[in-house]
Amino acid sequence: MKKYAIIVAGGSGLRMGSALPKQFLLIHERPVLWYTLNTFLKSFKDVQIILVLPADFYDTGRTICDEIVSQHPILTVVGGETRFLSVQKGLTLVKEQSVIFVHDAVRCLVSPSLIHHCFEEAIRFGSAIPCIESKDSVRILDGSGQRAVERTDVKLVQTPQTFLSEILLKAYQSADKSSFTDDAMVVEASNQPIHLVTGEIENIKITTPLDLAIAEKLLEPSRRAS
Amino acid sequence: MKKYAIIVAGGSGLRMGSALPKQFLLIHERPVLWYTLNTFLKSFKDVQIILVLPADFYDTGRTICDEIVSQHPILTVVGGETRFLSVQKGLTLVKEQSVIFVHDAVRCLVSPSLIHHCFEEAIRFGSAIPCIESKDSVRILDGSGQRAVERTDVKLVQTPQTFLSEILLKAYQSADKSSFTDDAMVVEASNQPIHLVTGEIENIKITTPLDLAIAEKLLEPSRRAS
Numbered sequence: 001m002k003k004y005a006i007i008v009a010g011g012s013g014l015r016m017g018s019a020l021p022k023q024f025l026l027i028h029e030r031p032v033l034w035y036t037l038n039t040f041l042k043s044f045k046d047v048q049i050i051l052v053l054p055a056d057f058y059d060t061g062r063t064i065c066d067e068i069v070s071q072h073p074i075l076t077v078v079g080g081e082t083r084f085l086s087v088q089k090g091l092t093l094v095k096e097q098s099v100i101f102v103h104d105a106v107r108c109l110v111s112p113s114l115i116h117h118c119f120e121e122a123i124r125f126g127s128a129i130p131c132i133e134s135k136d137s138v139r140i141l142d143g144s145g146q147r148a149v150e151r152t153d154v155k156l157v158q159t160p161q162t163f164l165s166e167i168l169l170k171a172y173q174s175a176d177k178s179s180f181t182d183d184a185m186v187v188e189a190s191n192q193p194i195h196l197v198t199g200e201i202e203n204i205k206i207t208t209p210l211d212l213a214i215a216e217k218l219l220e221p222s223r224r225a226s
Numbered sequence: 227m228k229k230y231a232i233i234v235a236g237g238s239g240l241r242m243g244s245a246l247p248k249q250f251l252l253i254h255e256r257p258v259l260w261y262t263l264n265t266f267l268k269s270f271k272d273v274q275i276i277l278v279l280p281a282d283f284y285d286t287g288r289t290i291c292d293e294i295v296s297q298h299p300i301l302t303v304v305g306g307e308t309r310f311l312s313v314q315k316g317l318t319l320v321k322e323q324s325v326i327f328v329h330d331a332v333r334c335l336v337s338p339s340l341i342h343h344c345f346e347e348a349i350r351f352g353s354a355i356p357c358i359e360s361k362d363s364v365r366i367l368d369g370s371g372q373r374a375v376e377r378t379d380v381k382l383v384q385t386p387q388t389f390l391s392e393i394l395l396k397a398y399q400s401a402d403k404s405s406f407t408d409d410a411m412v413v414e415a416s417n418q419p420i421h422l423v424t425g426e427i428e429n430i431k432i433t434t435p436l437d438l439a440i441a442e443k444l445l446e447p448s449r450r451a452s
Binding site for chain 1: 355357360361362363364365366367368371372373374375377378379380381382383384407408410411414419420422427428431433434436439440442443444
């Protein structure tokens with residue numbers, strides 16, 4: 001089955017202020033995004049990557065791609081103002097019935113084995129959404145205040161969120177769902193069920209200096225060789 | 227106001243199997259627990275620490291305490307089978323009206339400023355429960371399956387959970403609530419409101435090798451000196 005990976009590397013980049021968006025920060029002399037792209041290409045030699053870039057950093061992203069040799073050269077497109085609009089733009093480049101991964105560029109610690117697992121489960125169930133449990137107790141705010149919920153009932157959602165193309169394309173064709181922060185919500189809003197799979201503790205989103213320090217540790221050349 | 231810090235260093239330790247419980251693992255040649263105890267003593271010189279230890283590792287914990295010089299020597303007690311029973315045993319050593327911190331021994335990255343903030347808020351509101359927001363999208367399992375919830379409505383609960391002694395002692399006096407995984411739930415079950423405060427991203431629970439690697443990074447001698 002054909003495979004596409006839409007790597008979402010930010011919308012306008014405005015949320016980051018004037019700083020370099022996190023996906024371009026260097027870890028052991030390579031940008032965060034470089035690790036993400038390479039892990040997908042290492043997982044499936046025949047995957048077609050569609051990289052969605054912020055307009056202000058299009059050239060930065062394109063330069064990273066041009067240094068990477070792959071069977072299908074990486075396609076790039078400028079993103080929209082929201083995650084929904086960015087994924088929607090990426091999906092315009094999907095040309096075949098396929099399995100589509102949608103992945104945050106800043107989750108550069110994803111493993112090939114999670115990518116493979118999501119692929120297999122999406123073929124079987126139509127979708128595969130990696131989640132982990134919270135280690136902390138959890139409270140939910142609701143109209144009247146807040147309440148405790150069972151920790152084991154709470155799933156923290158990661159990417160790659162993975163779908164059969166017919167399901168994802170249909171969900172993104174309908175009205176704008178810009179308020180949705182992930183693809184599972186978009187698909188669910190089109191009345192399709194969502195299949196959860198077990199994610200990875202290490203598959204963190206690089207958003208703080210602490211995260212960057214963790215990634216530096218986990219991506220030490222000695223570890224990557226093993 | 228008098229201050230007690232109940233540091234919960236595990237019940238029977240059985241969940242860890244045969245390995246050394248995480249609170250005794252070494253980071254830069256010091257046990258995780260050592261950092262936790264020292265941060266509390268650094269925060270308030272007059273705090274009375276009550277350390278709740280697993281029976282099998284009582285001597286290990288006591289040795290760590292004996293190396294630490296403090297205004298009030300650290301009190302130690304053997305814990306129970308559950309977190310609830312362990313905290314309850316710790317509370318038997320509280321002798322004065324006070325502010326009581328209940329803290330996980332494995333949260334060795336807590337900062338003095340968070341401890342101070344919890345103290346001030348507990349005096350004002352009766353309780354202070356540090357929480358952070360999830361960076362990931364969140365789904366909740368319920369009877370009929372699972373559903374997405376607004377990420378900003380989800381609070382991941384940390385420690386030190388901090389209370390005026392009259393509130394916490396009363397909550398722990400009533401029937402056994404062994405199924406509760408934190409003190410906020412116990413207090414809430416006694417019909418007292420809970421006050422949330424902003425926690426710290428770095429204030430993680432050391433439970434996995436990844437967490438230990440993070441703590442090693444954040445507790446590097448060069449950082450601690452700053």
